[in-house]
Amino acid sequence: MDLQTLTYIVVGLSFSLYIGIAIWARAGSTKEFYVAGGGVHPVANGMATAADWMSAASFISMAGLIAFMGYGGSVFLMGWTGGFVLMALLLAPYLRKYGKFTVPEFIGDRYYSKSARVVAVICLIVVSLTYVIGQMKGVGVTFSRFLQVDYDTGLIIGMVIVFFYAVLGGMKGITYTQIAQYCVLILAYTVPAIFISLNLTGNPIPQMGLGSTISGTDTFLLDRLDQVVTDLGFAEYSTSTRISSLNMFAYTMSLMIGTAGLPHVIIRFFTVPKVKDARTSAGWALVFIAILYTTAPAVAGMARLNLIDTIHPPGAEQSLAYDERPQWFKNWEQTGLLQFEDKDGNGRITYSSDAEINEMVKVDQDIMVLANPEIAKLPNWIIALVAAGGLAAALSTAAGLLLAISSAISHDLLKGIFRPGISEKGELRASRIAMAGAIAGAGYLGFNPPDFAAGTVAIAFGLAASSIFPALMMGIFNKRVNKEGAIAGMVAGLTVTLLYVFQHKGIMFIASTAFLGDMEPNWFLGIEPNAFGAIGAVVNFAVAFTVSRLTAEPPEHIQHLVEDIRVPVGAGDAQDH
Secondary structure (H helix, E strand, C coil): CCHHHHHHHHHHHHHHHHHHHHHHCCCCCHHHHHHHHHCCCHHHHHHHHHHHHCCHHHHHHHHHHHHHHHHHHHHHHHHHHHHHHHHHHHHHHHHHHHCCCCHHHHHHHHCCCHHHHHHHHHHHHHHHHHHHHHHHHHHHHHHHHHCCCCHHHHHHHHHHHHHHHHHHHHHHHHHHHHHHHHHHHHHHHHHHHHHHHHHHHCCCCHHHHCCCECCCCCCEHHHHHHHHHHHCCCCCCCCCCCCCHHHHHHHHHHHHHHHHCCHHHHHHHHCCCCHHHHHHHHHHHHHHHHHHHHHHHHHHHHHHHHHHHHHCCCCCCCCCEHHHCCHHHHHHHHHCCEECCCCCCCCECCCCCCCCCCCCCEECCCHHHHHHHHHCCCCHHHHHHHHHHHHHHHHHHHHHHHHHHHHHHHHHHHHHHHCCCCCHHHHHHHHHHHHHHHHHHHHHHHHCCCCCHHHHHHHHHHHHHHHHHHHHHHHHHCCCCCHHHHHHHHHHHHHHHHHHHHHCCHHHHHHHHCCCCCCCCCCHHHCCHHHCHHHHHHHHHHHHHHHHHHCCCCCHHHHHHHHHHCCCCCHHHCCCC
16 A cells, blocks of 8 residues: 555544544533542543643654754653643642642632733733644645645635634543544554664664664674764764753753643643542553653654754765655655755765755755654655654644643633623633634644744743743742733833844744854853753742742731642642632
């Protein structure tokens, strides 16, 4: 069976599964729409959280970034997994004990201010919309390559699928759909990695294969990779990092606290029955995430080696002739993500760090995971599975983000501010309308992606780190911070981060240089814009503490509320209130 037919079948079956689950798990109340009725088992919630968290950035982009950055790519592994540790220890159980539906609702109640709630909604929407751009772009690109449809058609199909299971089922439908999507995406990620590891090293465990010798030789795979990249003029793969220690620390910290402050992930911990289940589900989420995240370095290293060996075959006197390029090369040329220019006119492909002689003028980092099975000449069913996995990763995160946006609009703005007396039926209808509107807005951004699409994920984390995370932390652990301080801190953190991002030659510059370019000399302390969320968080904390000290302390009942949130006695049996 040809690849396109097989891909249609595999992707079609996965979509049928998602829609079927949405119909089965249709939400009948606002509690089911917002938090799945609060009765999700912690293991199931951990799996759904992993799918919600592992977006197109994790599935498609992360290994590609590591493939080209080498050791420096470890910032993503440390930051994105470390953030779940912070969330499990510092946020999830306390927010679950408080028992409300959304992050802005907690902020509004804790800081006894509708204004604080509105500011939190604005921060949430800015973060979520920034994040969702990359997901919709990933849906369109994956469809356009594997289903042979144009980008716009692929994006419309993805929007329709999300509309069905997100609008119909809300958090209840999304939760059980994300469990299925996790199974699809983790199989799609690990099965090719196992085959490629076997082919290269004879070891079926990719994590161990990365540190093994190449089959039939005494040469370790990483030593071979270091050799081939340095022969082409690139920095040594296993030791190089283009960023300073301070920049690497800021980048890791921004990703960590940004993870802990992501509203679409935090809301998942409101879906479990008891407080202790929130921490348990965070632990399970980390386990499920670790399966992919520990595999990613192996996928990255093996993909980079296979790419170079395809262009410069080992032992061959000359590089690959362009007319003899393999089918995968032709396929990806059609997408525009892989481009060749015969600079010397010899008809052969030259891949080098020297821009003057490098004829691979574009090798988009995002093709590495999707093209890897084709480069390694794996069976068509594995390539089709990878396509389904990439779509599952993008759609699962897009659904979570869209739910966070719609709940902020319907629950926090409409019910919380403008129409407090709205009926549950009316609020549920408004939630679905807001969800449909959010999908339409996300689709528009997907059809007209801003020039900064490549850097949006890291920027979204920086915005969450600088605005939402400090407000939650101070709200739980410092009863002296008042509404004036919290509002000033969120505004200051978000503003300084946005200004820094937009200041440095525009977002298009950031997208093209944030991961692989040279250091911009006028960056503050050498910290690049995508890592500036950590500085924005410091500004948020400093402003909030200063303003709070200069203004009246919170009311006594609010201070008692903060103390009560942290009391562990009987927390495991605490009920929603």
